[in-house]
Every structure is written in structure tokens, then in C-alpha cells.
Amino acid sequence: MLNGDGMSRFRSHLQQTQVKETPAYTIYPKGLTSPYRDSRFKVGEDMYALLGIPRQDKPARFAHLARNYDFFDAPCGFFCYIDKQMGPPQWSDLGMFLQTFMLLAQEAGLDTCAQEAWAMRSNAVAQFLNPDPQLLLFCGMAIGYKNPDAPVNTLVSDREPLDNWATFID
Numbered sequence: 001m002l003n004g005d006g007m008s009r010f011r012s013h014l015q016q017t018q019v020k021e022t023p024a025y026t027i028y029p030k031g032l033t034s035p036y037r038d039s040r041f042k043v044g045e046d047m048y049a050l051l052g053i054p055r056q057d058k059p060a061r062f063a064h065l066a067r068n069y070d071f072f073d074a075p076c077g078f079f080c081y082i083d084k085q086m087g088p089p090q091w092s093d094l095g096m097f098l099q100t101f102m103l104l105a106q107e108a109g110l111d112t113c114a115q116e117a118w119a120m121r122s123n124a125v126a127q128f129l130n131p132d133p134q135l136l137l138f139c140g141m142a143i144g145y146k147n148p149d150a151p152v153n154t155l156v157s158d159r160e161p162l163d164n165w166a167t168f169i170d
């Protein structure tokens with residue numbers, strides 16, 4: 001968990017480091033097929049529409065992506081690692097832990113943003129944290145107070161209709 005002076009030191013570290021990066025893991029499968037591919041595309045387009053960044057404006061899109069690496073200005077954040085020996089069932093456990101954490105944070109009046117984007121900067125993070133080499137960086141999480149006036153924070157991702165993903169057998 002990074003907070004206060006720890007967060008300031010981490011931010012300075014990140015600005016200074018030039019470490020070469022290799023993604024900690026593949027965030028999206030290569031050749032992702034429909035409907036997942038379409039949903040991924042749609043939520044991205046919906047987000048950039050709210051940000052007012054058109055598809056052609058790659059520098060602006062890249063700049064928004066880069067805001068992940070400042071925890072979107074949040075005062076506090078954490079990194080979540082998983083032991084490399086763990087497989088899909090344990091990754092699912094971790095997802096449940098993170099969701100519970102986010103719900104409790106909301107109950108406490110805080111807002112969060114889970115950030116797999118940190119997997120793309122795992123070496124820079126490791127330089128600062130010195131984690132056990134057996135651990136793999138799954139994600140970061142920004143914790144703070146969302147800006148209610150920022151249009152991007154009004155994004156609600158499309159929900160797939162129930163009948164598309166559930167089968168009811170009476």
C-alpha cells in the first residue's frame with residue numbers, strides 16, 4: 001500500500017526509472033474472438049467518447065492510458081501480487097478478494113480503480129518494491145475520491161443481456 005510520503009517517493013521513482021519492461025502476463029488473449037473482442041472494443045470507445053478523444057488522436061489516447069501510471073492522481077494505491085505457482089482457480093480467488101476490497105472501500109466512502117495496466121510496468125514497480133521473485137504483479141489499484149464532474153466517471157459499461165450468458169432449465 002502506498003500513501004503519503006511513500007506515494008511521493010514512488011512517483012519520483014517512476015519518473016526517473018528507465019528500466020526495460022516486459023509485461024508480467026498477457027492481459028488479453030492474442031486473437032481474442034467475438035463477443036469478447038467486440039465488448040472490449042465497445043467499452044474502450046465509450047470511454048474515449050466521454051473523454052472527447054477521437055479514434056485518430058493516438059497521442060491523446062496514449063496520454064490517457066499513461067494516467068494509469070499516476071494512479072489517476074489518487075493519493076493512495078496498492079499493488080497486488082500472486083504467487084507464480086497459482087493457477088486459474090487461485091486467480092479467481094484473488095478477483096473475489098479485490099471485489100470485496102472495492103465494495104468495502106466504497107462503503108467507507110472511497111472510490112477505487114483496479115488497474116491491470118500496471119502489469120505493463122512491473123519491472124519499474126519491482127525496482128521500488130523488491131518483491132519476492134516468486135511473486136507476479138497482477139494489478140494495481142488507485143484509491144481516493146472520484147471527481148464527480150469528470151465525464152469519464154459517468155461511464156457505465158454495457159451489460160450483456162441475461163439470456164446471452166445464462167441458461168435456465170426449469
Ligand SMILES: Cc1cc2nc3c(=O)[nH]c(=O)nc-3n(C[C@H](O)[C@H](O)[C@H](O)COP(=O)(O)O)c2cc1C
Binds near residue numbers: 115155
Ligand atoms: C481486475 C481489473 C483490472 C482493471 N484494469 C484497468 C486498468 O488498468 N485501467 C483502467 O482504466 N481500468 C481498468 N479496469 C476497469 C476499471 O476499474 C473500470 O472502471 C471498472 O471495472 C468499471 O466497472 P464496471 O465493470 O462496472 O463498468 C480494471 C478492472 C478490473 C476488474
